[in-house]
Amino acid sequence: MIWSNMETLDREAFRKIQLERLKKTVPRVYNNVPFYKKAFQEAGVEPGDIKTLEDVSKLPMTVKQDFRDNYPFGLFSSPQEEIVRFHASSGTTGKPTVVGYTRNDMDTWSECVARMVSMAGVTNKDTAQISFGYGLFTGALGLQQGLERIGASVIPMSSGNTKKQIMIMKDFRTTTLISTPSYALHMAEIAREMGVDPKTDLNLKFGLFGGEGSTEAMRNELIDSWGLFATENYGMSELIGPGVSGECEALCGMHINEDHFLPEIIDPKTGKVLGEGEVGELVITTITKEALPIIRYRTKDITSLHYEKCECGRTTVRMSKIQGRSDDMLILGGVNVFPSQIEEVLLNTEGIGPHYQIKVFKKGYLDKIEVDVELIDANLLDSFSLLEALRNTIKGRLRTVLGIDAKVTLLEPRSLARFEGKAQRVIDMRGAK
Template sequence: MIWNDEFETLPREAIEALQLKRLKQTLEKVYATVPFYRESFRKAGVTPEMVKSLDDLRRFPFALKQDMRDNYPYGLFAVPLEQIVRIHASSGTTGKPTVVGYTRRDIDMWSELMARSFAAAGAWRGDVIHNAYGYGLFTGGLGAHYGAEKLGASVIPMSGGNTKKQIMIMQDFGSTVLTCTPSYSLYLAEAAAEEGVNIRDLKLRIGIFGAEPWTEEIRGEIEEKLNIKAIDIYGLSEILGPGVAIECWEAQKGLHIWEDHFIPEIINPETGQVLPDGELGELVITTITKEGIPMIRYRTRDITRIMAEPCVCGRTHRRLQRMSGRTDDMLIIRGVNVFPSQIESVLINIEGVEPHYQLVVDREENLDTLEVQVEVNEQTFSDEIKVLQDLSRRIAREIKDLLGITCKVRLVEPKTITRSEGKAKRVIDHRKDK
């Protein structure tokens, strides 16, 4: 069902006219109120008055995560602090956290976009939404919560962790929609089985999963193990939080980005050149309605492409292909670009292994090495040594066929790779320590 028919089905010409109007207003605002933007525009030799069409946006400089850290905590805010009603921040595991602020209008807009997103995913009033995204400085929990309430659904504010209780609550409260990371949904299914609960027998019918890249193969695994339809949602705190883009129930192919609030571009991550629709590259987003901390041409580091083809659901907002990885998650192994999702797509199609793995990268005698650690299932673990050796060789061969690199495969016992209640940690790179 469509939540906001007026805006979700606007003709392309109307969307682009609205984008241009809002872009001009946003550029004028940040130029007047945010010293960082005023200076970066000056260095690039551009002013808001130069924007006559949407194509003129590409003349403006990019904003980077490092710019947010350099202006920590409030340097990029475009309104006085007394107008900010909520502050979120990233985890800050690598240096200063990135801080974002929301005005009352921003919170209302965010709630509306999350309500749109839930509706696009097939949720509606009467659903019981089990929200297992983390609450706190992370934007996921509260973003989903406010959107569920705006939708008119019943929301259970579970947050992350306490997995046994999560399963009990889903059983007892009749949860119909699950929101969490895709890796945690598989962990929930695994933990439920250990408790003697068949998670397929619960009332769950939809899962809305984001915060980490995941493949079509993992989608199939989740849908089979949980007996649900698994929907991909996209967002990032620097732009808004969850609710920037989402797949629709009808097509489940590409994520509609809400273009009345965001302008997406795809660029070549090495040259910064804007690429045409359909080409794969790095996603850049400009916000055109945010008050607290507008972002102009923010480099997300996420790899995707814009799908301009009409969607069967009737929404006119263009779609993003599901994220295939991040430019800063990309590993370079002996000159070859490797994304964890590529290796995941190999593992998920091999019988006998579980969708739990880690990539361990090291350097020996100036040569990069890659070890793929992957769990086998209980039945495979009890097989003969020769069976396990053959399985290991097959995985290594298929990875080499796909990526052209040689790796070592280490099969590990079931349930030995650490489970995550948030984003799964897929890569351990020891080269940084040498």
């Protein structure tokens, strides 16, 4: 289902709308946000210099540290009396990233999410169970308001209390599950322990997963665990929350709401703008936000953009599945390694469960990597020959994909930590003393 005719405009219509909105956004931040005025002046650019969409490349970029440096409200372009909602990141690595919304921003946000859930096939006949944590995190409330906009019934479960999640899911005949991929897999484990078959005893049709990166192998694991149609969506608090983009039923990339977000792909090392289909770092400018418009935000996510019309009928640009994050990339002895590469190998190996952890450490002056992964069948631990054969298979596949050797440790089922929010997959101990 296509929610809005704004999703089917021709390319020139999109460009016209984007330029009009960019020309309004740039002077807004220049005149109301001291940080941007200074950044513009240092870059030697003024609002009047923006005459074409390509001129956005003249503007300075924004990074996450800028939010922390201007904590809490230094990047806001609206007075506090116009702010009707605040959200913030967890702030586990320092000051939290604080975001705010005017009434118009809230309307924009719910519209973007309404489009996103409609892309996945959800309608007003569905019941959606939101298993994201509620609170300052944008995910849960953002999804709720978009689902309510299309008329879907919402169960605001939050994360945790997994056995109750399964009970409610069964009793309320939930058709749509919203959570992180890792928590969804954990929920499926608990369901089976409770004697509930997720495929036959429940009514799930759709899974809208986000909040953390995942691979196609992870999607297949989710489908195999739940028997649902699994889609991925993309967003971040700094930009708006969920609703920046999402997958349609064709599963050929995530459609970006281009009338609200202007995307670019850059070379993460040089900052050079790359062309259609080229892989690089996603940079997004918000062009309709009032409280917190952001100019050329470096997301750190590695992807590519594709502009051809989708078979679903939408003409919005699609971003490919996130390959990794430029700041998550591990450099081991001069070799670039993305955790997603390791996940792809593990989840395509028979006998291996979906839960794993990557440890990086120093041995002398050399970088070393260890991968801990759970077995599906604990009985395999009783057979040294079968265990070694499986371990060597995984090591060989990792060596082929990564170009380096990794130590592989096979663990009993359910021995690694489970996460109700974003999974902590990588522990880098090279800086530990």
